[in-house]
Amino acid sequence: MTGVVIAPSILSADFARLGEETRAMADAGADWIHLDVMDGHFVPNITFGPGVIAALRPVTSLTLDVHLMISPVDPYIAAFAESGADVITVHAENGPHLHRSLQAIRALGKKAGVSLNPATHESALQYVLDDIDLILVMSVNPGFGGQSFIPSQLDKIRAIREMIGRRAIRLEVDGGVTPLTAPQIVEAGGDVLVAGSAAFRGGQLCYADNIAELRRAAASAGAIAV
Numbered sequence: 001m002t003g004v005v006i007a008p009s010i011l012s013a014d015f016a017r018l019g020e021e022t023r024a025m026a027d028a029g030a031d032w033i034h035l036d037v038m039d040g041h042f043v044p045n046i047t048f049g050p051g052v053i054a055a056l057r058p059v060t061s062l063t064l065d066v067h068l069m070i071s072p073v074d075p076y077i078a079a080f081a082e083s084g085a086d087v088i089t090v091h092a093e094n095g096p097h098l099h100r101s102l103q104a105i106r107a108l109g110k111k112a113g114v115s116l117n118p119a120t121h122e123s124a125l126q127y128v129l130d131d132i133d134l135i136l137v138m139s140v141n142p143g144f145g146g147q148s149f150i151p152s153q154l155d156k157i158r159a160i161r162e163m164i165g166r167r168a169i170r171l172e173v174d175g176g177v178t179p180l181t182a183p184q185i186v187e188a189g190g191d192v193l194v195a196g197s198a199a200f201r202g203g204q205l206c207y208a209d210n211i212a213e214l215r216r217a218a219a220s221a222g223a224i225a226v
């Protein structure tokens with residue numbers, strides 16, 4: 001559990017060349033690949049489904065970190081597990097049966113994550129802490145890349161770090177993560193940084209520098225980068 005994980009979000013990749021973009025990010029030093037699944041219902045945007053994730057699975061051995069922004073979610077969990085996802089994260093706001101969704105993910109042999117929208121209180125996690133491997137704090141309103149980090153989420157990150165205690169749960173922060181915001185996020189207790197626009201900006205020749213810059217920013221907060 002040591003070290004900060006850098007997880008570029010392919011939401012900011014060139015969708016016409018997703019395989020090549022994923023490989024380039026892996027070669028550039030990414031730790032995980034973050035995949036944003038949106039349905040145009042839970043969030044006002046549509047991206048891709050398990051077919052695209054299955055197509056990317058042979059491209060990299062990195063952890064595929066799947067962020068499901070879809071409702072309903074339960075009917076699709078098995079398909080995302082079969083697609084080759086390693087971590088499957090569902091939203092607490094998704095419906096009344098969060099615990100059931102998490103049980104289903106773990107029963108399929110995958111790591112289970114819970115995400116909270118910016119307005120959702122951390123108490124939503126209280127009764128599932130022993131059923132999860134990852135908590136994802138949305139630090140922008142979900143749906144789009146390139147938005148600004150919402151500073152109020154730093155208090156939530158701190159509160160969740162307290163709640164986690166000695167449990168082996170990763171605390172992921174997603175939205176507006178840049179070399180400027182990363183130090184505060186890591187200081188507050190985040191240990192997985194999702195970066196879309198900050199990781200992909202400038203094109204493939206810049207990816208290694210972008211990742212290195214995020215890693216340096218995280219380390220400047222006193223964390224040990226992996």
Ligand SMILES: O=C(CO)[C@H](O)[C@H](O)COP(=O)(O)O
Nearest residue numbers: 142143145146175176196197
């Ligand atoms: O879940 C997401 C949006 O709903 C994305 O992972 C997130 O927005 C990443 O993009 P950026 O780093 O540009 O903010």
Ligand SMILES: [Fe+2]
Nearest residue numbers: 009036067174
């Ligand atoms: Fe995401």
